[in-house]
Amino acid sequence: xxxxxxxxxxxxxxxxxxxxxxxxxxxxxxxxxxxxxxxxxxxxxxxxxxxxxxxxxxxxxxxxxxxxxxxxxxxxxxxxxxxxxxxxxxxxxxxxxxxxxxxxxxxxxxxxxxxxxxxxxxxxxxxxxxxxxxxxxxxxxxxxxxxxxxxxxxxxxxxxxxxxxxxxxxxxxxxxxxxxxxxxxxxxxxxxxxxxxxxxxxxxxxxxxxxxxxxxxxxxxxxxxxxxxxxxxxxxxxxxxxxxxxxxxxxxxxxxxxxxxx
Amino acid sequence: xxxxxxxxxxxxxxxxxxxxxxxxxxxxxxxxxxxxxxxxxxxxxxxxxxxxxxxxxxxxxxxxxxxxxxxxxxxxxxxxxxxxxxxxxxxxxxxxxxxxxxxxxxxxxxxxxxxxxxxxxxxxxxxxxxxxxxxxxxxxxxxxxxxxxxxxxxxxxxxxxxxxxxxxxxxxxxxxxxxxxxxxxxxxxxxxxxxxxxxxxxxxxxxxxxxxxxxxxxxxxxxxxxxxxxxxxxxxxxxxxxxxxxxxxxxxxxxxxxxxxx
Numbered sequence: 429x430x431x432x433x434x435x436x437x438x439x440x441x442x443x444x445x446x447x448x449x450x451x452x453x454x455x456x457x458x459x460x461x462x463x464x465x466x467x468x469x470x471x472x473x474x475x476x477x478x479x480x481x482x483x484x485x486x487x488x489x490x491x492x493x494x495x496x497x498x499x500x501x502x503x504x505x506x507x508x509x510x511x512x513x514x515x516x517x518x519x520x521x522x523x524x525x526x527x528x529x530x531x532x533x534x535x536x537x538x539x540x541x542x543x544x545x546x547x548x549x550x551x552x553x554x555x556x557x558x559x560x561x562x563x564x565x566x567x568x569x570x571x572x573x574x575x576x577x578x579x580x581x582x583x584x585x586x587x588x589x590x591x592x593x594x595x596x597x598x599x600x601x602x603x604x605x606x607x608x609x610x611x612x613x614x615x616x617x618x619x620x621x622x623x624x625x626x627x628x629x630x631x632x633x634x635x636x637x638x639x640x641x642x643x644x645x646x647x648x649x650x651x652x653x654x655x656x657x658x659x660x661x662x663x664x665x666x667x668x669x670x671x672x673x674x675x676x677x678x679x680x681x682x683x684x685x686x687x688x689x690x
Numbered sequence: 691x692x693x694x695x696x697x698x699x700x701x702x703x704x705x706x707x708x709x710x711x712x713x714x715x716x717x718x719x720x721x722x723x724x725x726x727x728x729x730x731x732x733x734x735x736x737x738x739x740x741x742x743x744x745x746x747x748x749x750x751x752x753x754x755x756x757x758x759x760x761x762x763x764x765x766x767x768x769x770x771x772x773x774x775x776x777x778x779x780x781x782x783x784x785x786x787x788x789x790x791x792x793x794x795x796x797x798x799x800x801x802x803x804x805x806x807x808x809x810x811x812x813x814x815x816x817x818x819x820x821x822x823x824x825x826x827x828x829x830x831x832x833x834x835x836x837x838x839x840x841x842x843x844x845x846x847x848x849x850x851x852x853x854x855x856x857x858x859x860x861x862x863x864x865x866x867x868x869x870x871x872x873x874x875x876x877x878x879x880x881x882x883x884x885x886x887x888x889x890x891x892x893x894x895x896x897x898x899x900x901x902x903x904x905x906x907x908x909x910x911x912x913x914x915x916x917x918x919x920x921x922x923x924x925x926x927x928x929x930x931x932x933x934x935x936x937x938x939x940x941x942x943x944x945x946x947x948x949x950x951x952x
Contacts, residue, residue: 594935595943601935605910633943634931641931644903645910648867669896669903673856673863681857681895 429671430469430653432501432522433462434626436488438475447474447484455488456495463496465658466667466688469522470496472513473503481506485513493518501548501655507535514543521545524655525588528553528567533574541580548586548622549575557590561603564589565610572614586622586653587611593630594638601628601642608649620652640666647674691933692731692915694763694784695724696888698750700737709736709746717750718757725758727920728929728950731784732758734775735765743768747775755780763810763917769797776805783807786917787850790815790829795836803842810848810884811837819852823865826851827872834876848884848915849873855892856900863890863904870911882914902928909936 435458438444446454459470470492474484481504489500493516501522502513510523525548526536540547549571551564558564568587575585589604589611604623612618623646629638640663643654647670658664668687671677680686697720700706708716721732732754736746743766751762755778763784764775772785787810788798802809811833813826820826830849837847851866851873866885874880885908891900902925905916909932920926930949933939942948 595941598934598937598941602937628935632941634946637927637931638935641906641928642935644906644928645932645935648907648910665899666903666906669899670907672860673890673900673904673907675860675864679857679860679894684896 429647429651429667429676430620430622431467431658431667432469432471432622432653432655433459433465433467433658434471434624434655435462435657435659436470436492437473437503438478438484439473440475444475444477447478447488450487452491452494455491459492459495462658463498465661466664467498467658469499469501469520471501471503471524471655474509481509482512485509486516489513489516499546507532507539510536511539514539514545517543517545522548522586524548525550526571528570530574533571533578537575537578537580540584541578546584546586547575547580548588549619550588551590557592559600561607561610564603564607565614568607568611568619569614572619576615582615582619583617585619587619588622588624591623591625591627591642593632594628594642595630595632605645605649608646608651612650621650622653622655623651625654625656636660636662639663643667644670647671691909691913691929691938692882692884693729693920693929694731694733694884694915694917695721695727695729695920696733696886696917697724697919697921698732698754699735699765700740700746701735702737706737706739709740709750712749714753714756717753721754721757724920725760727923728926729760729920731761731763731782733763733765733786733917736771743771744774747771748778751775751778761808769794769801772798773801776801776807779805779807784810784848786810787812788833790832792836795833795840799837799840799842802846803840808846808848809837809842810850811881812850813852819854821862823869823872826865826869827876830869830873830881831876834881838877844877844881845879847881849881850884850886853885853887853889853904855894856890856904857892857894867907867911870908870913874912883912884915884917885913887916887918898922898924901925905929906932909933 472488478484499520501524502510503524526532551567628642629635736743740746761782763786764772765786788794813829890904891897
């Protein structure tokens, strides 16, 4: 399970203020904490209020790279923020994200090829977020076909079915779990899958248990990667236990500690 | 999700002693507690050391029925213990269990028809517990076919793929999760599915988290029923949350409390 730490996002007050004040110490502490708790990559998002997102993203990348040497996920809806950010990333980069719209694929797939980056493809287009499973599958297939045409290796593509909050779109979580399996039959080799986990509990009163229950279900459905909070210890315990159950790590009585010492 | 409370089992010291001493108060307290925490049926098992299992099962049934009015799962490998027990069950009965062996099916399927009972069918025969998914599917198909031939409604059949402890048969949990889905394509209408949940963590040091993580994964794979400990509050929280995620109950902020007040 590939863990992308979600906490370096300007929508969190502490991070948003640190980006505004260019306070590296806060950013670097959060970067190190996430890596220490098992993140294999860090998502970087300047947040909705950034006035100069290109400059903010570049500052964020540099601040993080001074503290940790780990793949970085450049999270922006603006292609130029990603393009300018990629120039600075030293380790592997993840482009987060393209939609299924041709004009985004036109820019971002070649960038992913140029930088040998991974690419997250959202099952989304100008018509909005799908309301059912078939539409998610259709949009995923469109992204996969576009990557194949352009020569981008599908193994480096992560399809994100877009998890919606259970309190506003309760009928869709089941579709997401089912479609995670179905993405695997789009192509051979299949695309990988990723979710933005915390979305599932957005606005609910029991965030952690909803996150961790949905995570276990999604890992059971074959999920490859998740953008999540690695500092949520209970969540990480469920993630580690899910991998144990699926025989992805060897059992020992202290398997939770053993995982963390790796 | 149909919850069968597992605690009235003679292998637990307190229950074993109560059966031996014919102490109804212990049995009735445990029966009431399980029902209060959400059990929809109670499993009754005299345990391995019972010297007169027919008499012990009959005493257990009567003791429980004085305290609660709920379906009872008669849990014994001995067909005569089940046959004699069925005579006393007032509410719905569940026969736990038949194997795929013809001589067990010969006795237990007609009994299930006679008493309008549900039947748990283990994917097991004289050759032992299957080591892979295909063998589980084969044995399940044999049980389903036998029920169809004898005129027992497959909707009242619960196939149990036999969950093994993750510390001794780590490669099998994934097979069990996959085969839970595949059982559903054996027949139309499909059989229901059940697991003896606590087996997955037998002998491990982190029983509760292994149980609840596996439960979420199994519910995600379409599990219909589980024999489990309804007094494990964290486990029940995961069960309730899994149902919420699958849209089987309406979201409200206090959905955990709302479920328990039902």
